[in-house]
Amino acid sequence: MSSTAEIGTLENEAIYILRETVAQFSRPVLLFSGGKDSITLVRLAQKAFYPSKIPFPLLHIDTGHNFPETIKFRDRLVEELGLQLIVRDVQSTIDAGTVEEEVGLYASRNMLQTKTLLDAIEEFKFDACIGGARRDEEKARSKERIFSVRDISGKWDEKSQRPELFDMLNGKIEAGQNVRVFPISNWTESDVWSFIGKEHIEVPSLYFAHKRLVFIRDQMILPVNDGVVFREEYERVEERVVRFRTIGDMTCTAAILSEAIDVDSVLEELRNVSTSERASRIDDKRRLHGLEERKRSGYF
């Protein structure tokens, strides 16, 4: 007799968390970046509420500097699954004059996303934002709760987090507060890829080895995209076979040299790799405690 023993603990846990989110909040939203973690969340949400449709919209904070592959992928996924997609642009936030565009060698819109996100939460009165962050990614995330309460300005105060006992989730909040929900907190990068493989989930082609024009800076392989990624004249462009381990804003996502062309070879690569996933995030490198400081100020 077929049994559910084939389903992993982490998947059971994530589905449980998504169901609690829908039950405890009135306006949840899934923060969708087009990356593998948020794509995984979409599948988990399908599984949690099937045969109903996913009972919350997707929110994409678009920096305007996304890889074109990501946007194309996003739009196709939304259409295929009949999902509701909300897009809010960092460009509009810049145009409104509430944030200032960065300039110079490391110019990125990654930091500016925070304001656009907080504005969108306010606009739609979202009370729960489901995100694909994982505790294994970074030290500041390793202390994050499953239900993480943010105050009105979006701030995270790691000293006053609610204890989470057994599997009980307390989503009670006051008006104006919201909760960031992290269903795949306990997953590792390999867990995500195993799930993608098992479920035959499609992910953007950027995740697999492809030829690309790149240039090297600070031992990182940056994608060439004039007008978006700033490049000094002396920084030489070359063609390499690369893939991306994380997909974010083009200005802060570096590639890795890789021959991995499918899920199995990505998993094999991860077994032998000795750098962490976020090592290819330029924004984390700018300061040792980069992510933690951004989280305090409301960054997702």
Added chain:
Amino acid sequence: MDTLKISTGGSVDAGKSTLIGRLLWDTDSITDDRVAAIKKASGENQLDLSLATDGLLIERERGITIDVAHVFFGSAFRNYIIADTPGHFEYTRNMITGASTSQVSILVIGADVGTEAQTERHFFINNLLRIKDVVVVVNKMDLFDFSEEVFENMKRSFKSMLDRGEFEEQRITFIPVSALCGDNVVHRSDSMSWYKGPTLLSYLDELSVDTFGLSKARFPIQCVVQDPEADFIGYAGKLLGADLSVGCEIEVLPSLKRSRVKGIQVYEKHYGRAVKGSSILLTLEDDLKLERGDMIVKAGESPLVMTTLVGVLTWMSSTSLKTGVVYDLQHGIRRVKARVDDIINKLNPDFSQKSADDDALNMNEIGRVRISLDGQIFADPFEELTVNGSFILIDPNSNDTVAVGLINGL
């Protein structure tokens, strides 16, 4: 590969952070970029492995870990997540938080100081939460020339505490290590040939995790899933306690109505049997009009329907418990209003009991209390079925989780 969750305990100076750092280091679980950061922070000194876990800015300032941090590592056999909890007194609540989601507990004691008050408190909490597998790591063996006698003395001093606190099913293992030098953590020690037991990692790799207690299926309904076009009503939830099969006769709380399991599915796939721990969608032969918070159980295996309860409460808020005040009680996913009528006694972490000297329970205090509810919960005594025997209290003003309770008889 399965994932094993571990909680850790030990006093500040027992070398717990170094032990975790050693586990990570020797299993190659620290990536190059992090190694570079640790090297940089260690400066000219010997590589400080404790930096592998002590991450937040605030910890740098205080030199201690303050909260539950989740540390990932892996062996060839398993993935591990350590809930790293602090060793100093005032953060007991974090220790309970970490332990409540763990399947095994590592207690670190330093061979130089042995069992301390803090060790007792950790062990007490292990036992309170009925953690079956406990490994006592005797660290800093390098300070004593890796002496078997020192290790035996440590065991003896720990065992004198066991007489007061051990419960029947508990399995306790002692391992002599030096986290600093790497002896018996991942690699077998050359300096302790007298020790024939497993290294810490081989102990963890070989551990078979089985829960004890009764085996009874509990299915609290999280969401009702409907598809009006297909005339479909299903109940979404996570199955606890025991397996459930298609065709099984069930009973529903609170209505006590009976039906049979018609289908078990996850997404597009149908199953004949759901194993405990699975998040499933359940359909029944009859439309019993169930809603969130109702519970499906096997017919004849009813839990206790409680409107009052006696439980062991650990207070986790700086605002003390006041008897007579109304809180929200959350048992699993079900919430009811609750009032603590009486603090029967307070429990000391040295396994003795003291009587309640006032009507308040303060931060980090543990007490046996009597609670009355303005609704029903469908629960089991914690020691019989842990997954259905705990609850939290929520302060309705701050919305904070202020206490965790373990249900203990009627």
